[in-house]
Amino acid sequence: MYAIINGSLVRTEEAKILITDLAIQRGYGVFDFFRTVNNQPLFAEDHLDRFFHSAKEMHLAKDLNREQLKTMIRQLMEENNTPDSGIRITLTGGYSADGYLLAAPNLLITQTVFQFNAANFETGTHLVTYAHQRQLPEVKTIDYLHAIYLQPYIKENNATDVLYFQHNEITECPRSNFFLVTEKDEIITPAKNVLKGITRKRILSLKSFNSREASIAPADLANAKEAFITSTTKKVLPVLKIDGRMIGDGRPGEISRAIFNQLTD
């Protein structure tokens, strides 16, 4: 497989950057990620919109050109010839002379094999809650420090992922948005202090369901009829347990399944 670093094609086993980069020195960068199926990028324009928003917010967008970026992505796809994949574009703080001041960003594009596995829907996921608010939540930065720090905590709690809350409001999982189905079959997802996912947006736009943005308190989890998380790689993944307590009857719910079935891509 190949990657592209600052416009140049390199073999992934040689895809390296200098350790003076601000991602390595200071954890500074933004990224986005989308899937390809049969060599067709899925919702690429939405992901590029968000990528440019993230880059601009973090002062990294100055020399970024959307058409050039799209050309590079096409070039990488042709070279790798991997029809079903995930493509990640990353923009770092660059090679900083003093290890602190922003420099010319480094643009990294990578592609990895990815095939969506519908069987994961039946397995679902178990979450454990944790009080934490991601910094700059509406920007897709590379900051997953807390999420990775919590990997042993998640394991100890027999969970597969963590669900953040702060000040009595549920927000999101580190890499997914959270949805809850109420006893009245309303589908709600937090509006504030979360990354606005592309799959989240698609679900909120489905006309056949009664969905909206609304606050969710940790106490609301006990009354949820169903719950699920969403992301580009998961689409809709039922949440079967939170903090060891079953959601509904502990099996994927009907509404979750109906939404999942509508998201054919």
Add this chain to the structure above:
Amino acid sequence: MYAIINGSLVRTEEAKILITDLAIQRGYGVFDFFRTVNNQPLFAEDHLDRFFHSAKEMHLAKDLNREQLKTMIRQLMEENNTPDSGIRITLTGGYSADGYLLAAPNLLITQTVFQFNAANFETGTHLVTYAHQRQLPEVKTIDYLHAIYLQPYIKENNATDVLYFQHNEITECPRSNFFLVTEKDEIITPAKNVLKGITRKRILSLKSFNSREASIAPADLANAKEAFITSTTKKVLPVLKIDGRMIGDGRPGEISRAIFNQLTD
């Protein structure tokens, strides 16, 4: 100059790591930094203590050996022959197969020319306050996302650095501890939610001054007789203005100077 990556000496212009490293993918890593003067490391044991604490907290310490690390540092110092320098040791999350799960850490050691400039004491610094709490504050992680994000904000406010506060408590600057001298000549510094600096510890241990850990509210800044920030590279740097308002008479204070003069190294 040379650097050391996982025990191997490499020229700095070739000191690279693969972009699959979790520092680049997820901003995950820890580090520490100390000075050398005349080829003598300053307070290296304190810095190594903190580095091992950080590594352990972030699940990166498993294969870390203190004697091996010290041997590598000595080797780098001999090779570079740069008597007055800064040495940074960084441990990243490693080359993760799926870009998320912790892998074998990468250990990076770099050395750069650094000479302490006593004239900076007279120039001092201007701070601008900002409501933010660093995540995992007592661990020296590579997360400076917010600090670098705020670089334009600091400039717009005619400041040279930012002073964080949250819930009515002043905490620290991104790379320095904050001290305030009260009207009663008490020297106080926040106790909670800060990185415990090595220079901070040295100052708190000076017998000839009345110093202690205590909460500082943003409103207390207006009554401060003096203020200063401390770090390995700055030692003691007087704060002459905060949010555009002078501290004392806007010149380096007597107590700040007396402490600065005691820190000969």
